[in-house]
Amino acid sequence: MKSRESKPNGFLEVSIWRGAEEGAFQHFQVPRRESQTVLDVVTYIQRHLDPTLAYRFACRVGVCGSCAMKVNGIARWTCRTHVSAVATTGPLEIAPLDHLPRLRDLVCDMGPFFEKWKQARGAFVPGAVPETGFAAIDPDSPARRQVEAGIECIGCGICYSECDTVAWRPEYLGPAALNRAWTLQNDERDGAHRKRLQAVAGDAGCHACHNQLSCNERCPKKLSPAAAIAGLKRASAVAALKGRL
Amino acid sequence: MGALSRRVKPGHPGYWAAVLQRLSGLLLALFLPAHFALLGAGLHSTEGLDEALAWTRSPLVRVAEAGLVTALALHVAGGVRLLLLEFLGWHAIQKSLFSLACGLATATGLLFALNNF
Numbered sequence: 001m002k003s004r005e006s007k008p009n010g011f012l013e014v015s016i017w018r019g020a021e022e023g024a025f026q027h028f029q030v031p032r033r034e035s036q037t038v039l040d041v042v043t044y045i046q047r048h049l050d051p052t053l054a055y056r057f058a059c060r061v062g063v064c065g066s067c068a069m070k071v072n073g074i075a076r077w078t079c080r081t082h083v084s085a086v087a088t089t090g091p092l093e094i095a096p097l098d099h100l101p102r103l104r105d106l107v108c109d110m111g112p113f114f115e116k117w118k119q120a121r122g123a124f125v126p127g128a129v130p131e132t133g134f135a136a137i138d139p140d141s142p143a144r145r146q147v148e149a150g151i152e153c154i155g156c157g158i159c160y161s162e163c164d165t166v167a168w169r170p171e172y173l174g175p176a177a178l179n180r181a182w183t184l185q186n187d188e189r190d191g192a193h194r195k196r197l198q199a200v201a202g203d204a205g206c207h208a209c210h211n212q213l214s215c216n217e218r219c220p221k222k223l224s225p226a227a228a229i230a231g232l233k234r235a236s237a238v239a240a241l242k243g244r245l
Numbered sequence: 246m247g248a249l250s251r252r253v254k255p256g257h258p259g260y261w262a263a264v265l266q267r268l269s270g271l272l273l274a275l276f277l278p279a280h281f282a283l284l285g286a287g288l289h290s291t292e293g294l295d296e297a298l299a300w301t302r303s304p305l306v307r308v309a310e311a312g313l314v315t316a317l318a319l320h321v322a323g324g325v326r327l328l329l330l331e332f333l334g335w336h337a338i339q340k341s342l343f344s345l346a347c348g349l350a351t352a353t354g355l356l357f358a359l360n361n362f
């Protein structure tokens with residue numbers, strides 16, 4: 001691999017959070033290279049400067065969602081974020097995601113995040129089997145289009161980290177869990193629509209959203225969790241009016 | 246925590262739209278008691294009302310009034326933007342809608358000022 005790396009072009013000043021809830025930024029100098037991603041920088045530090053640095057990644061190509069960190073104040077997928085796009089001249093500051101317990105260095109406990117997916121009934125529940133034996137879903141139907149819009153979520157937690165409503169109301173389910181719930185509400189094969197709507201219509205559910213749209217703004221997959229949340233708001237309001245919530 | 250917890254995140258148009266919606270709402274809510282106090286003054290005596298009305302003609306109050314009208318226009322236009330997002334799902338053009346709301350509010354404020362100064 002080494003031989004394929006481009007020649008270093010000066011040095012990058014990098015501050016990285018060390019510790020858990022308590023800790024401090026540690027300073028490193030990393031050779032600047034062409035087409036370098038933020039994840040490359042973190043990996044360089046762990047391989048060459050300090051092997052005790054803890055961080056997460058897996059796929060390195062924007063599929064698994066495990067490499068999310070805060071880069072100069074904004075949560076990003078670090079494997080797909082070029083240094084040149086976020087720090088042309090200045091230093092790089094890398095920290096763990098917000099609103100999640102910090103375990104060590106750049107690693108947070110994603111447990112509470114996925115616990116909320118469960119609370120939002122984010123798992124598919126098989127409904128009644130249609131007479132034909134399988135459900136024929138028209139790819140152009142409005143419901144299928146709604147699913148299409150939200151299904152590519154990689155569960156990276158960036159929207160959750162960026163959402164102020166999560167900061168103000170820690171029990172709020174958050175954009176990702178609600179986005180997941182909305183894709184399932186639009187899945188004709190699913191048999192838990194009513195229960196799921198009940199699960200997301202409470203105080204800590206979709207109606208807590210204030211439309212700051214940070215989720216839409218920061219989602220690396222360019223999804224629109226806010227649109228999903230708006231969908232849930234409408235669906236739960238209609239259900240409540242019909243006495244079916 | 247210290248250095249790590251940045252309370253305020255870098256903003257973006259959707260965020261600023263939400264902040265302005267709140268601030269303008271707050272301003273309007275603060276204005277209402279003053280408005281009612283003035284109307285109340287009229288209920289008690291004509292002198293009281295005249296005195297209050299004279300106060301409203303002072304230059305400072307008139308400038309503040311133009312600000313208030315701008316805030317009201319912004320809150321209304323921003324509110325329509327929110328309704329379009331919530332009910333029609335127009336999230337794709339939310340930034341244009343925000344610009345439009347700002348433009349309408351500025352125009353309204355200017356028109357009001359032109360008519361009053």
Ligand code: FES
Pocket residue numbers: 057058059060061062063064065066067068077078079080
């Ligand atoms: S490492 Fe898998 S998304 Fe970045």
